[in-house]
Every structure is written in C-alpha cells, then in structure tokens.
Amino acid sequence: MKEIAAMNLNLKKLDKYQLIRLIGQGSTGNVYQGYDPFSGNEVAIKTFEPTRSIPAEERALFEKLFLQEASLAGKLKHPHIVETYDASVEGEHPYIVMEFVNGTTLAPYTQPGALLPIEQVVQIVFKCCKALEYAQSMGIIHCDIKPANIMLTEAGEVKISDFGAALHINCDRTQILGVCSPNYMSPEQMSDETPNHQTDIYSLGVVLYALLTGRLPHQSDTLFGLIRAIKEDTPENVRVLRPEAPLHVALATHKALEKSLERRYCSWNQFADDLISGSLSDSARTRRRFSHAGPSLLVDHYTEAVKFYRIRSLSILQDFSDITLWELVRISDWNQIKPGCTLIHEQSRGDDFFILIEGEACVSKGQRMLSMLGAGEVMGEMAHINAGSLRSASVNITKPSIVMRIPSASLKTASVELQNNFNRLFLKSLVDRLGAANNLIAALLA
Structure with a gap:
C-alpha cells in the first residue's frame, strides 16, 4: 500500500463516491456515509488513514486487516452479511465501500x-x-x-x-x-x-x-x-x-x-x-x-426464522438457495386456515399462488374432486402463469392448515434468481401433470 496522506475531513468526494457525513472516526481511519451516483444507493465508506502516533508494528497489522476486508469486495452476498461493494487500496486515500446499515x-x-x-x-x-x-x-x-x-x-x-x-x-x-x-x-x-x-x-x-x-x-x-x-x-x-x-x-x-x-x-x-x-x-x-377460530394471521407467532426453517424443509424448495428463501419469507404472507374454508374459488380472478406448509386441501371442479394435496404442494400457480385468467378449480381446506401466499406482484419485482427458481418449479409441475394425464388416458384406452 502506498504512503497514506492525511485525510481532509472536509473532503466531499472519493473517486465517484460522494461523502455525505462523517459517522465514525478512529486511530486507523474514518467511516463516512456516502452516496454512489451510479447505483443511486447510500453506502458506507471506510478509509485507512492511521495516525502517526501508531507504532509501525500495529500499523502493519491494521493494514493487513484493511486489505483482508478489501479482498472480500463482491464475494459475500447474503441478506444478513454487510456487503462489500468496492475497494481501492492503491490510491492516496485507500477505502472500502460497503452496504450502509x-x-x-x-x-x-x-x-x-x-x-x-x-x-x-x-x-x-x-x-x-x-x-x-x-x-x-x-x-x-x-x-x-x-x-x-x-x-x-x-x-x-x-x-x-x-x-x-x-x-x-x-x-x-x-x-x-x-x-x-x-x-x-x-x-x-x-x-x-x-x-x-x-x-x-x-x-x-x-x-x-x-x-x-x-x-x-x-x-x-x-x-x-x-x-x-x-x-x-x-x-x-x-x-x-x-x-x-x-x-x-x-x-x-x-x-x-x-x-x-x-x-x-x-x-x-x-x-x-x-x-x-x-x-x-x-x-x-x-x-x-x-384451530377453531377461522383464518388467523401467524405474524405474531411465527418469526422470520421459524418461517425460514419451515420452508427450508420442504422438498419442492430444496433447489432454492438460502438467500432466495430469505427473500421468499419477506415477500410472502402466512395464514392459519381452519377446515371448511375455501382458499381458491373456481371461476374467480386472482393471480397469487399458495404453498401448503402444513395440513390438507381438496382440489375440485364443479362437484367433482380432482385431487388431495398435502404439505409442500403448490396451489393456484396456473392463474399466476396465465395472468388475468379465471381460476379453473376450487381449493378447500380439509384439515387445520398453514398456508403461505406468494403475491404475484411481489414475485414479479423479486430477484431474477427467485423468479427463475419458481419458473423451473412450475415447469416441473406442468410436466408431472402432463405425464399423469397421459398415464390416465392410456389406462382408459387399455
């Protein structure tokens, strides 16, 4: 690292980053609240500028720490880790650009x-x-x-x-x-x-x-x-x-x-x-x-951690990364629904879809039962795929159930990774249903 110049606390810019205010100051550097005009995001900018009073051995140690942290730029992307976006260690004022918390x-x-x-x-x-x-x-x-x-x-x-x-x-x-x-x-x-x-x-x-x-x-x-x-x-x-x-x-x-x-x-x-x-x-x-009080929001009883734990165990979501599951937790609504309630009405409009976390549901068309669904199965996804279409079947809850609702509008603005995960899930579901229909036709014609 080159010889470090003393930082001017009145400095307003570091390369492309605008410095808004000083939020932390120590013997090895400062931390600023900054602004990235390219992304439009607020950022935290940590500078390395040790005071002359620090012994050479300690200075070398803190320089190693700074370089170590700078080396992580762009490598750790997780909703519960402060992300390091960028770093510059060769200029007059070395700095690390991080997520502003x-x-x-x-x-x-x-x-x-x-x-x-x-x-x-x-x-x-x-x-x-x-x-x-x-x-x-x-x-x-x-x-x-x-x-x-x-x-x-x-x-x-x-x-x-x-x-x-x-x-x-x-x-x-x-x-x-x-x-x-x-x-x-x-x-x-x-x-x-x-x-x-x-x-x-x-x-x-x-x-x-x-x-x-x-x-x-x-x-x-x-x-x-x-x-x-x-x-x-x-x-x-x-x-x-x-x-x-x-x-x-x-x-x-x-x-x-x-x-x-x-x-x-x-x-x-x-x-x-x-x-x-x-x-x-x-x-x-x-x-x-x-259990006998009708649909009841579980927001007060299920923390985000519990929701994550529940969906992490579902086989249909095993290919989803932890990062996308945390995102799913944040965009979804969770409800407890008593037996006898209709979750989806045939011929109604709506493009949200659901995942049965726990319990049992019956899919019917008219007076005819089509199938029984258990924990970990998706409901109502066809209306999401064909936005604006009418629901083709009804879904009735037959046992005390916990249901996760995924709003279609929220999924459309979610990360590309989460959207692609669901697209693959829906495609697999369609293929499985087509295979089951072909087997049924073959059995009827036999």
Whole structure:
C-alpha cells in the first residue's frame, strides 16, 4: 500500500463516491456515509488513514486487516452479511465501500437493563447461524464474532460486519492474530490452535449467552484469569440468570459453549435447528388454541426464522438457495386456515399462488374432486402463469392448515434468481401433470 496522506475531513468526494457525513472516526481511519451516483444507493465508506502516533508494528497489522476486508469486495452476498461493494487500496486515500446499515450494533443489548425479548434474540442468532454457514460455504471463517460486529437495523434486520480478521479456508493467507476480542474467543483460539467454523460457533454462543443474561459466560480482572476461565470453567446456567429462558434455548447456548470440539456443535445447521425447534413446539400450541377460530394471521407467532426453517424443509424448495428463501419469507404472507374454508374459488380472478406448509386441501371442479394435496404442494400457480385468467378449480381446506401466499406482484419485482427458481418449479409441475394425464388416458384406452 502506498504512503497514506492525511485525510481532509472536509473532503466531499472519493473517486465517484460522494461523502455525505462523517459517522465514525478512529486511530486507523474514518467511516463516512456516502452516496454512489451510479447505483443511486447510500453506502458506507471506510478509509485507512492511521495516525502517526501508531507504532509501525500495529500499523502493519491494521493494514493487513484493511486489505483482508478489501479482498472480500463482491464475494459475500447474503441478506444478513454487510456487503462489500468496492475497494481501492492503491490510491492516496485507500477505502472500502460497503452496504450502509442504518442501525446500531448488538453491544447495547448485552447490558442487564437493555435485554431484548428472548424470541427476538433467538431469531437474531438463527439468522447469524445461517449467514455464517453461508460464509463457511464460501471458504471464510469470521474469527471475530462479537456483539460489536453484528448490526441490528432500525427495521430489526441482522447484519454481520467486519470480516477483517477472517480466515480464508482455501487460501494460503493465514489468520491475522492479535485483533480478536478475548471475551469472545474460543478455548482453541486461546491455545493458538487453527480456527475453524466451530470457533465461530463458540463465539456466537458467547454472544447468545450475553444477549440472554446481560453478562459474559467467563469474566476475570486479568487476561491470564480470563484465559484460564475460558479453557477450564463451566459457565453459570442461563436459566439461573434468566429463568424465563426456554429449556431448548439454554441447552443450545451451553452446547455452543462446549470447550471440547467433539461436544460442541459440529455444524451451523445443528445449532440453528436446536434453537428453532422449541419455537415450533410453542407455535404448535398456539395453532391448537386458534384451530377453531377461522383464518388467523401467524405474524405474531411465527418469526422470520421459524418461517425460514419451515420452508427450508420442504422438498419442492430444496433447489432454492438460502438467500432466495430469505427473500421468499419477506415477500410472502402466512395464514392459519381452519377446515371448511375455501382458499381458491373456481371461476374467480386472482393471480397469487399458495404453498401448503402444513395440513390438507381438496382440489375440485364443479362437484367433482380432482385431487388431495398435502404439505409442500403448490396451489393456484396456473392463474399466476396465465395472468388475468379465471381460476379453473376450487381449493378447500380439509384439515387445520398453514398456508403461505406468494403475491404475484411481489414475485414479479423479486430477484431474477427467485423468479427463475419458481419458473423451473412450475415447469416441473406442468410436466408431472402432463405425464399423469397421459398415464390416465392410456389406462382408459387399455
């Protein structure tokens, strides 16, 4: 990296990017809210401009961190990871251009007087699990998971940031040591062992513990004492510190904090599934209470994390990426519908379609039953394909059901990937129906 010039805080532009305001300032650089005139989006711009008082060794370390983060430009695209759009490391003022996140970090919510509702904590950590699972699939281990590196937007969305200390699994580049927060480091990091994804699992377990209880699982007045506690001591039970915490959440927290890699979660999927499974049981009890009350919105009872978990398990959506499934969660409506309700009326207009998440439905034309549908089947897609046409059949709910509605208008403005996934799904459905019709005709003619 070339010799760095001191940044003029009155600077209004960096290459094509307009600088709107200074939003953060430190010993190694500044962070600006900026504007990209090409995309029309607000962005965050991090500059590298260490003060002269920083020792040469530390400067070299922070330069490595900056270059590491800059190398991720365009590589990690996930709804729960702060995206790095662009970077310039050779000019007079090196900078990284990132997604602008309007919100705060999770750090304030680890204080005893500012704890979030447990359901929200579970959803936050579930989303982090899926985001870090994605990063792992891209060959990247974060290595510095802590509340200060997890953003919570004003809309309640979660974004993991700061991959400067990340380990690239499929690269000769080694982990940059000496920059992680000791309170969130795993026992193997304390022993200078090579990190892997289970290292991030442990660190996220510490975040979960702190969000639930308002304290860290291990504390000490000295670094030596903290290292010893992390490697040897058992954390106090979550339910002692927060009695209302569900048993499954407490168990998941403590398993993520296991010192032994053999006893700790070996995959993000296991961690995420254990967190959400108890929530599904709670939702099942809620459904039973509402089972005779008619159609009832489940928005208050199903978090985005639970919705994602439910559709991820559907075989018809197995070819959809996690990224497109999160998008589907955001554009869809979920309803609980009691038996005897008609979901689709024959000869009615409408181009929305539905997926049966749970329950049973009957497809009929006139007085004739055509088929019975179970969980994971699509309903009403022909009206979506032939926009403006009348519905050719009725769909009646025969058992207490959970139905996901996908508004046609929302899908048309969704990502190309999500639209293509559904187009392939519809094509396969048409082929299967044509094959079934041919078999029926052949049997009648035999």
